[in-house]
Amino acid sequence: MTILTVCIFSFNRGQYLRNCVESICACIPEADIVIFDDNSDDPETLAYLEKAGDFCRIVEPREVGTIKHGGLYHNMNAALDLLRDSPMLCFLQDDTQMVRPVSSSELKEIGELFEKNPGLGFVHPCFIRGIDLKKRQVTPLAGPAPGFFYRQDTGQSAGIHYSDLVVFKPGRLVDAGWCFRQSEPANDTQARELFGMMAYMWLPFAMWLPEVPAYRGKKKTLGLRLAEKKKCVGFYPFKLLSDDEVEQVREHEPPRLPVAEDFLECTPFSPPVPWTYNPLTGLRLLKNVNNLEVAFRRWFKS
Numbered sequence: 001m002t003i004l005t006v007c008i009f010s011f012n013r014g015q016y017l018r019n020c021v022e023s024i025c026a027c028i029p030e031a032d033i034v035i036f037d038d039n040s041d042d043p044e045t046l047a048y049l050e051k052a053g054d055f056c057r058i059v060e061p062r063e064v065g066t067i068k069h070g071g072l073y074h075n076m077n078a079a080l081d082l083l084r085d086s087p088m089l090c091f092l093q094d095d096t097q098m099v100r101p102v103s104s105s106e107l108k109e110i111g112e113l114f115e116k117n118p119g120l121g122f123v124h125p126c127f128i129r130g131i132d133l134k135k136r137q138v139t140p141l142a143g144p145a146p147g148f149f150y151r152q153d154t155g156q157s158a159g160i161h162y163s164d165l166v167v168f169k170p171g172r173l174v175d176a177g178w179c180f181r182q183s184e185p186a187n188d189t190q191a192r193e194l195f196g197m198m199a200y201m202w203l204p205f206a207m208w209l210p211e212v213p214a215y216r217g218k219k220k221t222l223g224l225r226l227a228e229k230k231k232c233v234g235f236y237p238f239k240l241l242s243d244d245e246v247e248q249v250r251e252h253e254p255p256r257l258p259v260a261e262d263f264l265e266c267t268p269f270s271p272p273v274p275w276t277y278n279p280l281t282g283l284r285l286l287k288n289v290n291n292l293e294v295a296f297r298r299w300f301k302s
Contacts, residue, residue, distance in 0.1 A: 014044035027098035121195030127260035130274035161191035210275030223290030227279035
C-alpha cells in the first residue's frame with residue numbers, strides 16, 4: 001500500500017490543478033493522487049480532469065456547498081470517509097504545489113512521528129506566509145522531533161492546532177470522532193479539543209501559490225474582480241528547490257524560520273513581496289465592496 005495519498009480539492013482552475021498534480025508527480029512519484037473536484041464547469045478544467053483521470057482518481061462532490069469555501073469541507077469529509085484505511089493523507093488545494101522532492105524514507109519518518117506521538121493530529125507541510133508576520137510574529141516552540149516545531153499561540157483563529165493544508169493519519173481522526181466543520185477556525189477549535197498543537201516542518205514541502213485568482217462562493221463579486229486587476233493576479237508557480245538548496249536548509253544551525261519568501265522563487269518571475277493569497281488583502285475599500293455584495297446576495301436568496 002502507498003505510504004501517502006495526496007488529495008487535491010479543485011474548482012475551475014485547470015492551469016493551477018495541472019501544476020499541482022505535476023509537482024506531486026515530480027516530487028513524490030509513488031504517491032497516489034485523488035482529485036475532489038467541486039463541480040467545475042470551465043472547459044480547461046474539464047479537459048484536464050478527463051486527462052488526469054488516466055492516472056488520478058477523480059471524485060465528484062456528494063453535497064452542494066453553501067458556505068464561502070464552496071463544497072471544500074463537504075469534500076474533505078468525503079475524502080476522510082473514502083480513504084479512512086489509507087496509512088497517511090495529505091490535503092492540498094489546486095492553488096498549491098509541492099516545492100521539493102520527498103523521499104520514501106522521509107515519508108516513513110513522518111509516519112513514525114505520528115506513531116510515537118499518539119496525541120498528534122496534524123502536521124503542516126507548508127511554509128509560513130510572510131504577509132502573516134505583519135500581523136503577529138511566529139515564535140517556534142520545541143516540537144515532537146528535531147525536524148518539527150510547534151507555533152506559540154498568540155490568539156489567532158487558526159494555524160496553531162489545524163490548517164486546511166495538512167498531513168494526517170485518517171484512522172486517528174476517525175477513531176477520535178472527527179468531522180470537518182465548515183471553517184478553518186472551527187476546525188482549529190476541534191483539533192485543540194481532540195488532539196493538541198499541529199506540528200510545523202522546519203523544511204516544508206508544499207506551499208500556496210501567491211497572487212492567485214480567487215473564487216468566493218463560485219461567483220466573483222465586483223469588489224473581488226477589481227482587486228484582482230489591481231493586484232495583477234496571475235500564474236506564478238514555484239521553481240522546485242534543488243538538492244543543494246534542500247541540503248543547505250537541513251544543515252543550517254539553528255534552523256531558519258521557514259518563511260516562503262526567504263526560500264522560494266516563482267517562475268517566470270516572482271511578484272512583489274510580501275506575497276498575498278487573497279486579492280482583497282490590504283485593500284479595505286474593495287473588501288468592503290465585496291462584503292456588501294455578498295450580503296446583498298444572501299439577503300435576496302433568503
